[in-house]
Amino acid sequence: MGDFNAKVGDEKVKDIVGPSGKGTVNERGNCSDTLMIVNLYKRYGHFVAVDHICVGVPDQECFGLLGQNGAGKTTTFKMLTGNVMVTGGNAYLKGDDIQNNIKKVQTNIGYCPQFDALIDQMTGRETLVMYARLRGIPEKNIGHVVNSLIDILMLEEHADKLTGQYSGGNKRKLSTAIALVGDPPLIMLDEPSAGMDPKARRQLWNVLSQVRASGRTLVLTSHSMEECEALCTRIAIMVNGRFMCLGSPQYLKNKFGQGYTLIIQLGALADGSTTPNQPVINFIKQNFPGAKVFDEHQGYIHFQVPDSDMKLAQVFTFMESAKANLCIQDYSVHQTTLEEVFLSFTSTQPSMSFRCGETRWSCVEAEYEGNNSYDEQMVGEDADLIVEFGWESRVKECLEAHS
């Protein structure tokens, strides 16, 4: 840990790299942080799955890793738990590092993997007893520990059934319970609530909030923005293995979600068809400088309006005056959501990538006023053309565009 102290010092730099993803993330924690991740890096062959991420996570923090499928979240977890080899960098849990001391690190981590690793022929109770013994809980305390976990994760009804007969949601509850056995200092949960019903999910949030309040450190991934807002004290949005931004949910909304969202519901014409959208789009773009169409579906147009000097009262006046003329059935104005911040970052994750000669191309499908075009990025010294995502026709199109 000595080396690391020297590098990090006391500086606490809040964020951030821009959406281009160039540069490094500078979230540097204090040395007292429970978990320190320092330039952690993972390559599978030539493919960079995790690209030099850094963060310090203190006690009583629930840190959320958000990202699209394939962003590198699970790979980060697998490096921290010793399930995959680290290519570069290091991480420290209470002073022990994963490169040299992974066995010690593992004793301090509770881990709920993305895919339930349960033994079908054991009951939920037997499974928890086994993990309690592995964790070294004294035999006389095991019954109490196991019963409490069964209780807080609402597994009473299923505790004595074979896990092979569990529903998907109940398997997630049991996997979460396993991560909590022995009250480890760091609990890592990879999409813990996937497949849980709303009641179970809320109960899980209560449990995890209490675990955090008791002084534990949590790191979780989730595709639910609601869950991240409910649980996470800080969030990092990951794209192509890099942290694109890092901060509390409110901080990210303030910083990257400037302005507001205007949602318009188009009315129906006399023949039952929906009002044409173009006059509405033109009106909004003329009257709200910088407004962009963020999404459009089933008669709803969703605009992102950048911060402007326009007061909300003016927005409502404009909309009221246009409502009848443009046949707008309804509209709403609200603060930019975390989901919109997330989407604005993750739209830069490649929808495909391939190699041609010495070059690796990552193609991002982007919409510019209705025309598809591609951004490209050169990232490596690779060999023959390899189509990784099976999008052959698009690869061909992209190659032609760049030949």
Ligand SMILES: Nc1ncnc2c1ncn2[C@@H]1O[C@H](COP(=O)(O)OP(=O)(O)OP(=O)(O)O)[C@@H](O)[C@H]1O
């Ligand atoms: N064993 C492997 N060999 C080669 N590539 C891999 C391997 N494991 C993961 N990858 C690649 O690394 C990238 C990151 O994968 P990872 O599972 O970490 O993503 P993720 O963010 O957890 O996605 P999801 O939300 O779908 O779980 C992906 O492009 C994936 O295909």
